[in-house]
Amino acid sequence: GENVEQHPSTLSVQEGDSAVIKCTYSDSASNYFPWYKQELGKRPQLIIDIRSNVGEKKDQRIAVTLNKTAKHFSLHITETQPEDSAVYFCAASIGNQGGKLIFGQGTELSVKP
């Protein structure tokens, strides 16, 4: 079945450093790749997304890259701040299934001041 693998499971960086989280997906029909940030006990919040017709998208300190050939996409956070500490989930749409997403396992990011 469809699958999304996310790495690393935990990531600790110093404030100001960059953080990179990587995901691979299995469904070649996937065409939408969102990233969500979830703080403890809260709802997942969409932070950035990318569609299959572009290779990169940037929003201030956050960027996402997509390599459709290799079926992987990555989240890049620059100039990290303590408030970036949270669990980050990548997801991929499942082709022709009405917007269904399959989620990665999550990455717990800790930004140390």
Next chain:
Amino acid sequence: GAVVSQHPSWVICKSGTSVKIECRSLDFQATTMFWYRQFPKQSLMLMATSNEGSKATYEQGVEKDKFLINHASLTLSTLTVTSAHPEDSSFYICSASYTDTQYFGPGTRLTVL
């Protein structure tokens, strides 16, 4: 825009009782909503896809007679956990699709004693 509410935010019930959770899209109409379950330190596990005016589609391994889903209007979907048992204790989160993007409700923490 794209706000999703969920009620209740937490519930404690006795084993054997049923619990109903409501998911509402507040400022948009959602023909499709999704129900997820999330255990501590784990990813979001899709339980079912709720379509307005038709039967829900359940993921493999999810008992449709135990987790009843009703999507009676374009802004409301409900999940009823029937005959709840302690192993059903979890964080239940709904999401609603708006322009192909999923927006999440705040979640309901269910504790079954």
